[in-house]
Amino acid sequence: xxxxxxxxxxxxxxxxxxxxxxxxxxxxxxxxxxxxxxxxxxxxxxxxxxxxxxxxxxxxxxxxxxxxxxxxxxxxxxxxxxxxxxxxxxxxxxxxxxxxxxxxxxxxxxxxxxxxxxxxxxxxxxxxxxxxxxxxxxxxxxxxxxxxxxxxxxxxxxxxxxxxxxxxxxxxxxxxxxxxxxxxxxxxxxxxxxxxxxxxxxxxxxxxxxxxxxxxxxxxxxxxxxxxxxxxxxxxxxxxxxxxxxxxxxxxxxxxxxxxxxxxxxxxxxxxxxxxxxxxxxxxxxxxxxxxxxxxxxxxxxxxxxxxxxxxxxxxxxxxxxxxxxxxxxxxxxxxxxxxxxxxxxxxxxxxxxxxxxxxxxxxxxxxxxxxxxxxxxxxxxxxxxxxxxxxxxxxxxxxxxxxxxxxxxxxxxxxxxxxxxxxxxxxxxxxxxxxxxxxxxxxxxxxxxxxxxxx
Numbered sequence: 001x002x003x004x005x006x007x008x009x010x011x012x013x014x015x016x017x018x019x020x021x022x023x024x025x026x027x028x029x030x031x032x033x034x035x036x037x038x039x040x041x042x043x044x045x046x047x048x049x050x051x052x053x054x055x056x057x058x059x060x061x062x063x064x065x066x067x068x069x070x071x072x073x074x075x076x077x078x079x080x081x082x083x084x085x086x087x088x089x090x091x092x093x094x095x096x097x098x099x100x101x102x103x104x105x106x107x108x109x110x111x112x113x114x115x116x117x118x119x120x121x122x123x124x125x126x127x128x129x130x131x132x133x134x135x136x137x138x139x140x141x142x143x144x145x146x147x148x149x150x151x152x153x154x155x156x157x158x159x160x161x162x163x164x165x166x167x168x169x170x171x172x173x174x175x176x177x178x179x180x181x182x183x184x185x186x187x188x189x190x191x192x193x194x195x196x197x198x199x200x201x202x203x204x205x206x207x208x209x210x211x212x213x214x215x216x217x218x219x220x221x222x223x224x225x226x227x228x229x230x231x232x233x234x235x236x237x238x239x240x241x242x243x244x245x246x247x248x249x250x251x252x253x254x255x256x257x258x259x260x261x262x263x264x265x266x267x268x269x270x271x272x273x274x275x276x277x278x279x280x281x282x283x284x285x286x287x288x289x290x291x292x293x294x295x296x297x298x299x300x301x302x303x304x305x306x307x308x309x310x311x312x313x314x315x316x317x318x319x320x321x322x323x324x325x326x327x328x329x330x331x332x333x334x335x336x337x338x339x340x341x342x343x344x345x346x347x348x349x350x351x352x353x354x355x356x357x358x359x360x361x362x363x364x365x366x367x368x369x370x371x372x373x374x375x376x377x378x379x380x381x382x383x384x385x386x387x388x389x390x391x392x393x394x395x396x397x398x399x400x401x402x403x404x405x406x407x408x409x410x411x412x413x414x415x416x417x418x419x420x421x422x423x424x425x426x427x428x429x430x431x432x433x434x435x436x437x438x439x440x441x442x443x444x445x446x447x448x449x450x451x452x453x454x455x456x
Contacts, residue, residue: 015166045120045134052091052122056129065091066100090133092119099130180208184215196223232404239279239420243272282421286404289428296339296432303336303343303368303382303453304329310347311366314355322360325351328367334455336382342429343453349422350386350449357447358390370455381435381452388448393441401439402427426451 055068069089088102096111111119115133122130183200190198196219202212250269253259288294311327318325347366354364365387372380393401404424430437430451441447 012167012170015170045132048089048134049120049122049132052130052132053124056122057124062091062093062099062130069100088134090115090119090131091122092131094121094128094130096131180204180212184211187215187219191219191222196226228404235404235420236283240276243276243279246272279421282425286421286425286428289425289432294432296342298337298339298433300335301338301340301343302333303384304333306340306343306347307366307368307384310344310351314348314351318355318364321355321358323355323358324363325355326363326365328365330369333368333382334370334380336453336455338433338453343433346426346429346451347384347386349426350451353422354386354388354390354447354449358388362389362446364388371452380455382455383450383452386449387446389446392443392445392447393439394443398439398441402437 052065052069055065056062059065069091090098090101090103090106090111092098092111096116098106098109098111101107111131111133116131119131119133121128122132180200187198187200198219199216200212202209202216204212247269250259250265254261254265259265285294307327307329311325315325351364351366358364365385367387368382368384370380371383402423404421427437430453434454435452437449437451439447439449
């Protein structure tokens with residue numbers, strides 16, 4: 001809930017800043033209006049202020065100013081004004097004490113703050129000596145100022161009401177925004193506690209939806225990785241159990257005198273020991289490849305030479321099984337930047353797998369070709385194919401063919417030989433070279449394994 005209250009605090013702070021700034025702007029505008037009224041009085045007010053300032057300069061005080069004002073506008077000092085018009089007026093000392101006014105009842109009273117604010121100062125030698133108000137400000141000066149203040153007060157109350165409404169809306173929005181974050185936090189805690197089955201609902205749009213989808217994908221991958229880890233542990237235990245049982249049984253038989261220590265009885269022990277060695281080496285190689293710690297010694301390599309070497313090396317094994325091994329190469333193939341030893345290992349794993357699942361009288365064809373890029377960029381890729389006429393792979397098993405320890409035999413029989421890691425190693429090595437690997441198969445007709453290497 002901490003994120004929820006942080007959102008509330010952010011909304012509240014935003015409301016305070018916007019509302020306070022608006023109120024401050026209104027107050028500044030009102031102050032500027034008052035300052036403008038005092039700095040730029042009307043022409044009539046200016047004439048009055050100038051004439052009264054001259055009177056004060058001559059007299060030294062406001063004694064007799066009522067008689068002076070009474071001559072307006074007929075006196076020589078007032079100018080050619082219409083004698084039929086004389087405004088209401090108030091003249092006060094700088095501290096607001098009224099000394100003369102068109103309203104006798106106002107004499108002797110003190111101007112209120114609002115009246116002093118909008119009154120025009122009478123200045124002599126740079127010093128204020130009085131305050132002057134003319135109609136309509138005499139009757140409505142305080143009312144005008146009060147109107148401004150009342151407007152500001154109403155604006156403040158309205159702003160508070162709007163701010164409260166905005167805060168309520170902010171509460172709702174904060175809950176809506178924070179809910180997926182809270183759900184994600186709870187789900188993260190569950191994952192940290194080991195529950196990889198937790199998922200967050202994806203019912204929002206934008207970045208929150210992307211975050212939820214990414215989290216669910218992450219937990220799925222974690223669950224898959226955990227399942228693979230558990231499966232690998234079980235598979236390793238299974239693969240080790242059989243040869244160790246054979247070795248133990250044979251050795252106990254020899255030690256107990258059941259079997260004589262002859263090559264006939266010691267040879268199975270050596271075979272199982274070699275199998276264990278191969279299994280450990282394959283596991284080490286696969287672990288290094290998956291961790292990105294397997295070093296590749298890349299150089300410019302002729303794929304045709306690699307396929308030719310593989311053909312020569314596996315021809316005797318194919319002949320022993322009664323399988324025809326063929327090599328199909330184009331006239332020219334571009335060189336690739338690859339580690340020859342690792343690519344030869346990929347070819348060896350694929351050929352071993354093909355020969356193992358091809359019955360007597362079948363065919364295994366090793367071929368390569370240059371494949372042009374889809375968008376016409378680059379030099380294309382060299383595609384290597386290992387095709388057989390063997391038993392094929394069921395469609396439901398194709399997605400798992402490159403998984404570690406996977407075998408089509410549900411009984412996990414090891415009669416076919418191998419450690420179950422060859423295809424997984426082949427995939428890792430090809431992907432480390434920047435290529436891809438895949439398989440196409442029709443049950444009962446055979447399979448075609450293919451991998452690509454970028455041409456350079």
